[in-house]
Amino acid sequence: MGDFIKDFWGFLKVRKKFWLLPSIVVLLSLGALIFFTSGSAVAPFIYTLF
Amino acid sequence: MPKAILGISAFYHDSAAAIIVDGEIIAATHEERFTRTKHDANFPIKSIEYCLKEAGIRISDLDAIAFYDKPYLKFERLLETYHSFAPKGLISFLSAIPVWIKEKIFMKKMIWDDLNNLESSLLGESIKANKVPLLFPEHHLSHGASAFYPSPFKDAAIMTIDGVGEWATTTICHGQGKDIKILKELPFPHSIGLLYSAFTYYCGFKVNSGEYKLMGLAPYGIDGSEQVEKFKKATLEHLIDLKPDGSIVLNMKYFNFATGLTMCVDHLWEKIFGLPKRPEESEIDQNYMNMALAIQQVTNEIVLRLCKTAQKLTGSKNIVMAGGVALNCVANGLIVRDDTFENLWIQPAAGDAGGAVGAAYAGWHLYLDQERTINPDEADKMRGSYLGPEYSDLDVVRAARKFQAPNKKHDNFQNLCDEVSDLLAQGEVVGWFQGRAEWGPRALGNRTILGDPRHPEMQKKLNLKIKYREGFRPFAPSVIEEKCQEYFDLKGDSPYMLLIAPVQENRWKPKPEGYDDMELYEKLYHHRSDVPAITHIDYSARIQTVSKKTNPRYHQLIDTFGNKTGYGLVVNTSFNVRGEPPVLTPEDAYRCFMRTEMDYLVVNDRIFSKKDQPVWEKDSDWREEFKLD
Structure with missing residues (x-):
């Protein structure tokens, strides 16, 4: 997780997209919730998004 | 110690791996060939294992590992897209985000976990190879590198067109020596690939695998007919704004892919085209053939305009291409006939799998800063695209023993060519398995099903009794390069089956009265030339x-067939059935041979006759094994 935070912070700095940070935090919390409450996250088939 | 880079494409579709050692591509293969799951998107562990084995290198010895795109940039696009369309797209958002949060955003860790597991299992001890640099070149840079670096050109315009990478959907770059400079990009959601996929979806084919069916269907449309013109007009007036430089702006009111789980807004399309979406697997009528032709002609126009822009921007006489749209052989054929560029070269695995080769090359020339050399004696650096595994006679003997399959071994290859040529000339269908497996989606003579192109019933037989696929699907010829001009009006070579050209006019047979009004299959089974099957x-x-x-054995076989029949070409279709990845091993080949109505199978020097084989009762429900594509 430490590596990820470091990498992602670097990415936001290079791309100057700090406004994404709140979304990421919320989504990571959501992700943690999903992780602890459900089974596998199975991707539906969408060409562009996955 | 040689310098080596491993390239990986994974997690979206068509996972693959490739390895470059001292600037030479040693191996490249698709994960689907090993796992037998078409378009397998999983981490290509078996492909990587094979590439390392072929190169004689372990993971810890690599100079870099290159993944074919930037996951964070893709995630940024995802979030920004949802943000800009919100509150639309909530359902899609809720489907997509968990996958990212749980898995894809931690891709670096996933890659290392899988690689460390592989290294440990190969060496029999727990190893961490994390010290090897892990690179993430951009998606379209990987495509561009896969097109430029293995090409025979020092200087070329590079055009990459696909659905979408991170943000870019189309790029024009300039390749000079070992450098690639990006000159122009078309950003998501405005995408030529996605436009074509939307039509694929609307015509009832599967997105991401049915595009080539739509391309094959287009010629059945009636060129110049009122309906084709109406469809083109509706496309250009409502769906896209086509700019003079070839870029397009999609009218997102008509498309659902950015926020929904389908490609288009069906009821709006029905309104402008006057035609409902075709249900999958239903009968194909003339309306959809005309629609396929309309979008093909629009695509041709876009691609030709982009070529002109690329030439203007680069001043080069050469063009190289990659990206899924570069598999559109019709548009490619037009580029060859158009005089914008003198030379065209296309990466044989132009789709996402090819990103593995491109990422590895980008790592080699841009990260390791290695000079690029071009050998004038080579057509290109792809080695004929025969970059996959090969199997020895012992492997064939083992497979034959497993299935108790009688066979005959030829000690003289010419005798084998004589026998196979005679069988083909008698109208028999032969599975032909030789040497290293092909890289890319096309069968190029090493995992191939062969037939006689002169045979009037061959197309029907191959489609319905061997491939079990739609009867309208065309078949391609393999012709020895010396004889190409005798049969086809093609300038130059087409070693990777990526160009379409007309059959020479002196071989045509006249169309019967009322041809344009005939039903599809009536049209199809009319013999159009002296080589009707192709x-x-x-x-x-x-x-x-x-x-x-590049392929002396295949050349010798076709040449022998030519000497016996006067026709130096054969029908060539990939060695698989509908929905199945092309066969990889002798066992896969034998299984496919026994499950279909193929008459003979040749694996290396051994020939198997269907008549001599034991009854195949192993899997009567095998057709359910492969999902229809």
């Missing part, structure tokens, strides 16, 4: 020219 409905063919240098 002459498509519009008198064109998707050609593979076979070179003695």
Whole structure:
């Protein structure tokens, strides 16, 4: 997780997209919730998004 | 110690791996060939294992590992897209985000976990190879690198067109020596690939695998008819704004892919085209053939305009291409006939799998800063695209023993060619398995099903009794390169079966009265030339020219067939059934041979006759094993 935070912070700095940070935090919390409450996250088939 | 880079494409579709050692591509293969799951998106662990084995290198010895795109940038696009369309797209958002949060955003960790597991299992001890640099070149840079670096050109315009990478959907770059400079990009959601996929979806085919069916269907459309013109007009007036430089702006009111789980807004399309979405697997009528032709013609126009822009921006006389749209052989054929560029070269695995080769090359030339050399004696650096595994006679003997399969071994290859040529000339269908497996989606003579192109019933037989696929699907010829001009009006070579050209006019047979009004199959089974099995409905063919240098055995076989029959070409279709990845091993080949009505199978020097084989009762429900594509 430490590596990820470091990498992602670097990415936001290079791309100057700090406004994404709140979304990421919320989504990571959501992700943690999903992780602890459900089974596998199975991707539906969408060409562009996955 | 040699310098080596491993390239990986994974997690979206068509996972693959490739390895470059001292600037030479040693191996490249698709994960689907091993796992037998078409378009397998999983981490390509078996492909990586094979590439390392072929190169004689372990993971810890690599100079870098290159993944073919930037996951964070893709995630940024995802979030920004949802943000800009909100609150639309909530359902899609809720489906997509968990996958990212749980898995894809931690891709670096996933890659290392899988690689460390592989290294540990190969060496029998717990190893961490994390010290090797892990690179993430951009998606379209990987495509561009896969097109430029293995090409025979020092200087070329590079055009990459696909659905979408991170943000870019189309790029024009300039390749000079070992450098690639990006000159122009078309950003998501405005995408030529996605436009074509939307039509694929609307015509009832599967997105991401049915595009080539739509391309094959287009020639059945009636060129110049009122309906084709109406469809083109509706596309250009409502769906896209086509700019003079070839870029397009999609009218997102009509498309659902950015926020929904389908490609288009069906009821709006029905309104402008006057035609409902075709249900999958239903009968195909003339309306959808005309629609396929309309979008093909629009695509041709876009691609030709982009070529002109690329030439203007780079001043180069050469163009190289990659990205899924570069598999559109019809548009490619037009680029060859157009005089904008003198030379065209296309990466044989132009789709996402090819990103593995491109990422590795980008790592080699841009990260390791290695100079690029071009050998004038080589057509290119792809080694004929024969970069996959090969199997020895012992492997064939083992497979034959497993299935108790009687066979005959030829000690003289010419005798084998004589026998196979005679069988083909008698109208028999032969599975032909030799040497290293092909890289890319096309069968190029090493995992191939062969037939006689002169045979009037061959197309029907191959489609319905061997491949179990739609009867309208055309077949391609393999022709020895020296004889290509005798049959086809093609300037230059087409070693990777990526160009379409007309059959020479002196071989055409006249159309019967009322041809344009005939039903599809009536049209299809009319014999259009003296090589009817490979002459498509519009008198064109998707050609593979076979070179003695890159595939001497296949060349010898076709040459022998030519000496016996006067025709130096054969029908060539990939060795699989519908929905199945092309066969990889002798066992896969034997299984496919026994499950279909193929008459003979040749694996290396051994020939198997269907008549001599024991009854195949192993899997009567095998067709359910492969999902229809």
